[in-house]
Amino acid sequence: MLDENNLFQQAAVASSAYASMAAFTAAANMYSSFYPTTTNPDPNHYLGCNEMQRERLDPKVRVKLEGLDLWKQFHSLGTEMIITKNGRRLFPTFRVSVSELDPNMKYMFLLDIVPVDDNRYKYQESAWVISGKAEPHAYGRYFIHPDSPQTGEQWMKQSILFNKAKITNNPMQNPDQILLNSMHRYVIRLHIVQASDEYSIRTGPLSTYTFNETVFIAVTAYQNDEIKNLKIDNNPFAKGFREPTHGKKNSSKALKRLQSSLPLDKSTKYDETHHRLCKSDTSLLSSNSISPPIHQPIVDSTYGHPEPEADPTNFNFSSTYQQPLAYNAYSNDSSLMYNPYIGSTMSFSPYGYYSSNNFSAPFF
DNA sequence: TCTTCTCGCACATTTGAATGGT
DNA sequence: AACCATTCAAATGTGCGAGAAG
Numbered sequence: 001m002l003d004e005n006n007l008f009q010q011a012a013v014a015s016s017a018y019a020s021m022a023a024f025t026a027a028a029n030m031y032s033s034f035y036p037t038t039t040n041p042d043p044n045h046y047l048g049c050n051e052m053q054r055e056r057l058d059p060k061v062r063v064k065l066e067g068l069d070l071w072k073q074f075h076s077l078g079t080e081m082i083i084t085k086n087g088r089r090l091f092p093t094f095r096v097s098v099s100e101l102d103p104n105m106k107y108m109f110l111l112d113i114v115p116v117d118d119n120r121y122k123y124q125e126s127a128w129v130i131s132g133k134a135e136p137h138a139y140g141r142y143f144i145h146p147d148s149p150q151t152g153e154q155w156m157k158q159s160i161l162f163n164k165a166k167i168t169n170n171p172m173q174n175p176d177q178i179l180l181n182s183m184h185r186y187v188i189r190l191h192i193v194q195a196s197d198e199y200s201i202r203t204g205p206l207s208t209y210t211f212n213e214t215v216f217i218a219v220t221a222y223q224n225d226e227i228k229n230l231k232i233d234n235n236p237f238a239k240g241f242r243e244p245t246h247g248k249k250n251s252s253k254a255l256k257r258l259q260s261s262l263p264l265d266k267s268t269k270y271d272e273t274h275h276r277l278c279k280s281d282t283s284l285l286s287s288n289s290i291s292p293p294i295h296q297p298i299v300d301s302t303y304g305h306p307e308p309e310a311d312p313t314n315f316n317f318s319s320t321y322q323q324p325l326a327y328n329a330y331s332n333d334s335s336l337m338y339n340p341y342i343g344s345t346m347s348f349s350p351y352g353y354y355s356s357n358n359f360s361a362p363f364f
Numbered sequence: 365t366c367t368t369c370t371c372g373c374a375c376a377t378t379t380g381a382a383t384g385g386t
Numbered sequence: 387a388a389c390c391a392t393t394c395a396a397a398t399g400t401g402c403g404a405g406a407a408g
Contacts, residue, residue, distance in 0.1 A: 082401085085370075089399070122367075169369090182368075220369050221401090228401075237400040240375035 057192060057207040058100065066095040066159050071213035073230060078128060079216035080227045087166030087177040091235050094162040094188055094214065101152030102194075108148035108201065109155070110191040111162050112141065113178045116215055121183050123223035131183070138171070138179045142191075149195050167218065180218040188214040 065071065070092045071079075082088045094111060101107060115137045122131035143165040147154070166177040173179070180186060187210055194204040222228040232238045 091400090232401070235400065237376060237378095237398085239377080239400085241401055 054203075055205040057194060057205045058102070060100040061192070061207060062099045063190060063192070063209045064097045064099075065211045065213065066097055067092050068213065070234060071211070074227065075213045075215065077226045077230065078224060079214075080219045080222055080224060081167060081216045082222065083167050083169045083180050083182060083218045083220060085168065085170040085173070087168040087170075087173055089163060089166055090188070091231060094165065094190075095159050096190060096209075097159040098155055098192070101156055101192075103151060103153035103156070105152050105194055106149040106196040107152055107155055108193045108195045109145040109160060110148075110193065111143045111145070111165055111178075112189050112191070113167065113180060113186045114139070114189060116185045116187050119185065120181075121185060121217060126224075128217065128223075134184055135181045137181070137184075141175065141178045143176055143178060169218070169220070182218050182220050185215065185217050187211075187216075 074092060081090060115134060118134045119130045120132045120134050121128045123129075143162065145160060145162065146164065147160075167180050168177045169180060169182055171179055190209045190211075191206060192209070193201060193206045195201045196204070222231070232241045
């Protein structure tokens with residue numbers, strides 16, 4: 001049996017903070033390689049940490065998902081994220097703001113992505129349908145925010161951007177890239193650890209936040225044209241595929257540079273709140289009765305936004321995440337949804353889903 | 365035959381070094 | 387010398403489409 005303490009001691013002795021984080025991630029990733037998730041997807045099961053009790057952060061701590069409008073647009077269509085061998089960034093970018101941290105304490109921010117259910121999907125007749133049982137998920141891959149660790153005061157100064165986080169389908173890829181399976185459904189999680197130094201990463205108070213709007217299906221090529229068009233319209237790197245300019249090869253580089261340097265263009269480049277509006281969300285929803293509940297209902301993760309009206313065509317949407325401990329992920333009934341917080345109670349806050357679990361989901 | 369994945373391509377932004385002006 | 391703005395090229399991030407793989 002592997003001595004888990006030794007693995008994490010490797011992280012603890014690293015000289016610089018950043019190096020220690022890398023070692024820590026490597027240690028966590030070694031776990032997943034030693035304990036492959038071939039039979040039981042519950043990380044507690046193969047880590048043997050069911051007994052571990054983990055203190056939570058102050059419940060007053062609030063995390064708000066930024067760019068919520070754009071996330072909701074994607075979510076209403078069934079978000080797809082491209083995964084590649086070399087790793088692909090998430091779009092929309094995962095960005096949060098946090099409040100009520102202790103300004104003087106140090107924290108680390110980590111992101112990971114976990115399966116939402118135990119199904120594999122395929123895109124058939126303009127709808128996602130279950131095509132079989134899911135492949136095992138490689139738990140233990142985290143993206144650690146490069147500013148970690150820093151004080152609560154610094155984290156709360158501005159929104160926290162995870163634009164460098166990448167997803168891949170290549171197990172041999174850099175361990176800080178999150179390994180996913182194509183045609184599987186996932187949700188993004190944020191972990192905040194109070195860690196004043198590298199020794200307290202595993203023991204410091206921890207809270208985990210999940211946002212319903214970040215549920216997506218990993219794909220190697222876009223299936224839904226509406227999703228593709230929404231990406232093209234909103235992702236600055238995909239500007240070349242927008243209608244007016246796409247296919248033109250006669251514009252000189254100098255002209256392009258001039259155009260791109262126009263003040264208006266620059267000022268709106270990364271402003272997600274000014275993205276172009278697309279078609280009405282509800283008009284694009286699938287009402288295919290054979291579709292599984294691919295999308296969660298849109299539940300506000302941001303304080304101060306009214307909850308949208310219920311869509312009568314959207315009868316298949318479940319309310320999984322609003323129910324405390326509604327499903328057993330590891331039962332034999334594959335129709336049940338996977339709750340990554342199994343064993344815990346889960347409550348919803350206006351800022352996001354908050355796990356009250358003391359020990360289970362993240363294993364660091 | 366069908367579905368899914370990979371790769372090279374064109375077009376875009378980002379980044380950082382080099383340059384010039386104050 | 388130090389600072390700032392601009393220019394430029396390389397690196398990187400996109401989706402497309404053809405073809406490969408299973």
